[in-house]
Amino acid sequence: MTTATHAHPEEFAFDGSRRISYRRVLREVVAYRECIWSFAIRSLRVRYKQAILGVAWAVVQPLAFLTVFVLVFGGVAGIKGGQGVSYAAFALSALVPWQFVSSGISNGGDALIQDAGLLRKVYFPREAPVLGAVGSYIPDFAIGLILLLIAAPITGAHIGWHLVFVPLLFVAIIIPTLAIAVPIAAFALHYRDFKYALPFAVQVGLFASPVAYPITQIGHSWRWLYALVNPVAGMLEGFRHVLALGVSPDWGLLGLSTLSSTVLLLLGFRIFKKLEREFADIV
Amino acid sequence: MWSVKFEDVSKRYRKGGAKYSTIGSELRDFARRMGARMRREQEVLTGTLALDHVSFEIEDGESFALIGPNGAGKSTALRLLARISVPTGGVVRGRGRVGALMEVGSGVHTELTGRENIWLYGSILGIPRAEIRRRFDEIVGFAEIERAIDTPVKYYSSGMQLRLGFAIAAHLEPDIFVVDEALSVGDAAFQEKCVERMGKLVRDGTTVLFVSHDLSAVESICDRGIMIDQGRDITQGPIKDVLAHYLTFVEERRIDLASHRWNVGTVRVMTASCHGLDGEEKYRFAPGEGIEVRMTFEAPRELERPNVTVTMTDGRPGAIVECSMVEDGQAPTLVGRQWECRLRIDSLPLRSRLYQVWAEVQEANGRGQLMDWMEVSNFRVDAPAGAGPHAVVTAALGGPVAVPYRWDVRS
Numbered sequence: 001m002t003t004a005t006h007a008h009p010e011e012f013a014f015d016g017s018r019r020i021s022y023r024r025v026l027r028e029v030v031a032y033r034e035c036i037w038s039f040a041i042r043s044l045r046v047r048y049k050q051a052i053l054g055v056a057w058a059v060v061q062p063l064a065f066l067t068v069f070v071l072v073f074g075g076v077a078g079i080k081g082g083q084g085v086s087y088a089a090f091a092l093s094a095l096v097p098w099q100f101v102s103s104g105i106s107n108g109g110d111a112l113i114q115d116a117g118l119l120r121k122v123y124f125p126r127e128a129p130v131l132g133a134v135g136s137y138i139p140d141f142a143i144g145l146i147l148l149l150i151a152a153p154i155t156g157a158h159i160g161w162h163l164v165f166v167p168l169l170f171v172a173i174i175i176p177t178l179a180i181a182v183p184i185a186a187f188a189l190h191y192r193d194f195k196y197a198l199p200f201a202v203q204v205g206l207f208a209s210p211v212a213y214p215i216t217q218i219g220h221s222w223r224w225l226y227a228l229v230n231p232v233a234g235m236l237e238g239f240r241h242v243l244a245l246g247v248s249p250d251w252g253l254l255g256l257s258t259l260s261s262t263v264l265l266l267l268g269f270r271i272f273k274k275l276e277r278e279f280a281d282i283v
Numbered sequence: 284m285w286s287v288k289f290e291d292v293s294k295r296y297r298k299g300g301a302k303y304s305t306i307g308s309e310l311r312d313f314a315r316r317m318g319a320r321m322r323r324e325q326e327v328l329t330g331t332l333a334l335d336h337v338s339f340e341i342e343d344g345e346s347f348a349l350i351g352p353n354g355a356g357k358s359t360a361l362r363l364l365a366r367i368s369v370p371t372g373g374v375v376r377g378r379g380r381v382g383a384l385m386e387v388g389s390g391v392h393t394e395l396t397g398r399e400n401i402w403l404y405g406s407i408l409g410i411p412r413a414e415i416r417r418r419f420d421e422i423v424g425f426a427e428i429e430r431a432i433d434t435p436v437k438y439y440s441s442g443m444q445l446r447l448g449f450a451i452a453a454h455l456e457p458d459i460f461v462v463d464e465a466l467s468v469g470d471a472a473f474q475e476k477c478v479e480r481m482g483k484l485v486r487d488g489t490t491v492l493f494v495s496h497d498l499s500a501v502e503s504i505c506d507r508g509i510m511i512d513q514g515r516d517i518t519q520g521p522i523k524d525v526l527a528h529y530l531t532f533v534e535e536r537r538i539d540l541a542s543h544r545w546n547v548g549t550v551r552v553m554t555a556s557c558h559g560l561d562g563e564e565k566y567r568f569a570p571g572e573g574i575e576v577r578m579t580f581e582a583p584r585e586l587e588r589p590n591v592t593v594t595m596t597d598g599r600p601g602a603i604v605e606c607s608m609v610e611d612g613q614a615p616t617l618v619g620r621q622w623e624c625r626l627r628i629d630s631l632p633l634r635s636r637l638y639q640v641w642a643e644v645q646e647a648n649g650r651g652q653l654m655d656w657m658e659v660s661n662f663r664v665d666a667p668a669g670a671g672p673h674a675v676v677t678a679a680l681g682g683p684v685a686v687p688y689r690w691d692v693r694s
Binding site for chain 1: 296298301362363365366367368370373374375376377379383393394395399403404406408409411412553563662672
């Protein structure tokens with residue numbers, strides 16, 4: 001090619017070596033950012049294109065969950081919001097970020113199966129569809145957040161200057177979402193068992209995380225372990241502090257969850273890169 | 284400077300093919316491998332070897348063909364170069380962006396419109412948005428989908444999907460363009476356009492790796508090539524040599540008269556051979572050379588006036604040469620239980636390829652068969668290839684008769 005863009009064409013060597021370099025993964029993700037962006041846009045389009053309610057689904061889902069929660073946990077089980085906040089405000093503050101986590105895991109985990117046709121025909125970093133699928137839920141999260149803020153006067157949530165922590169918390173919650181979605185996507189391609197187990201596991205995750213109940217239900221001395229084992233617990237609790245109670249996140253819990261989810265993410269990419277080598281041969 | 288380099292590349296598919304497994308079978312497999320390792324046995328390699336230590340190099344700007352029968356490993360090689368699947372052994376090296384076109388409608392997402400697909404596919408190929416924008420109209424025009432550009436691709440015909448896929452891949456300036464059989468679909472006009480487009484890419488200095496059964500397209504587009512069979516490198520070099528080798532490979536096979544299942548009539552053919560006019564047995568002739576076909580027959584009794592017919596074909600229906608006693612009336616008066624029949628043809632005005640020799644024996648009155656049609660032998664005619672762009676393929680697949688001729692063109 002004579003055009004300037006091709007003056008120094010990228011050289012690649014493709015062999016059977018099993019080394020995994022995080023630096024190369026990062027470099028490729030950056031190089032293919034437009035590709036990831038396209039995958040995100042595509043998921044978004046495909047998701048809402050043939051739905052009559054369209055983007056309204058982003059509002060309907062958390063509201064439906066909220067109704068159930070308020071009736072079951074708030075009414076029947078009698079869980080209180082505590083600290084002068086209604087249960088509705090309390091539940092919604094964790095439901096909105098949880099929606100992002102669960103949709104991100106379900107769709108990110110399914111992304112490679114959806115794009116099996118592309119895997120067989122085109123080269124691109126194999127994690128791109130997964131990252132794109134998770135990224136495509138950012139608008140849903142934003143809509144949920146707006147809904148929450150609009151509803152704040154009704155639900156009685158304390159909203160204050162602590163809102164500035166929301167971006168930080170959001171970045172933090174992307175880590176465990178990817179940490180689970182990335183290896184699941186690879187596993188699901190190898191073993192379809194995962195595809196069937198995934199929705200079930202996500203449902204279990206909802207109850208294993210402090211969404212419907214406050215983390216204070218768990219004994220003080222066990223809380224740190226909980227935040228380590230459940231890598232979203234610290235983030236959800238942080239969101240709850242900021243979006244319902246109007247206080248700063250619990251930095252200790254947030255730190256523990258970030259630590260464990262970062263370790264998970266690195267491990268997840270390692271697994272993904274190892275399994276990736278056989279993707280095109282098995283789909 | 285090389286642009287693509289296969290260094291001793293092997294590819295083994297697990298378990299006899301590409302397929303996904305269950306956790307159970309995977310665990311069993313794992314246990315078996317671990318067991319073998321504990322007993323310090325050599326790990327037994329299972330699965331199909333699709334490529335077996337293949338090496339070749341493609342120069343920058345060269346167009347290169349992969350030729351071979353079905354299942355030879357051509358598509359596997361392309362998939363390795365396109366970085367779609369990973370080699371089991373060896374290294375695949377490439378310089379530059381690879382644009383790959385495999386199968387119908389490659390990478391076209393059916394829920395999205397043509398417009399959205401161009402953007403998606405372009406960015407999947409890692410192409411900057413500015414370049415996609417610059418090329419957009421050209422792609423739409425080439426694919427002939429102007430009116431359907433905002434229609435979801437699922438409402439496209441398969442031909443439109445193919446055209447869209449090819450147009451995107453071929454217009455976004457890849458440094459290395461990989462094409463697999465894509466031209467065999469689509470109407471004649473579009474195929475011609477694709478060949479033209481590929482020719483332009485070649486002229487512009489794009490490295491092209493081409494797989495097709497359209498041998499004349501291969502001959503006119505490619506400079507060099509490699510022929511593989513069952514994953515192994517058979518020959519590589521200038522495209523005309525490789526094509527000639529491939530054509531010979533495809534047509535050549537031995538004839539085993541003894542176990543021939545049709546050889547059960549009243550008259551059976553025992554031996555058959557081809558000879559030069561000097562009597563020496565041979566199976567390669569030059570155009571215009573003479574040939575003698577010798578056959579020995581066996582029958583349970585003596586025969587009166589058996590009518591022998593010999594024909595020659597080039598693998599396609601219809602005889603090219605026919606010499607028949609039922610026509611010329613030269614049947615022998617009486618033959619014993621074993622007899623020999625020689626047919627002498629003074630000149631074979633035939634073009635290069637493999638010819639089959641067939642024989643049939645009819646009764647004296649020509650009303651019944653003593654021996655059914657049987658292929659008894661074959662021979663090749665070899666002529667030096669011409670200088671034209673389709674010399675090898677036209678000589679091998681065109682009309683079979685060689686005539687002395689010259690052109691006289693005036694204006």
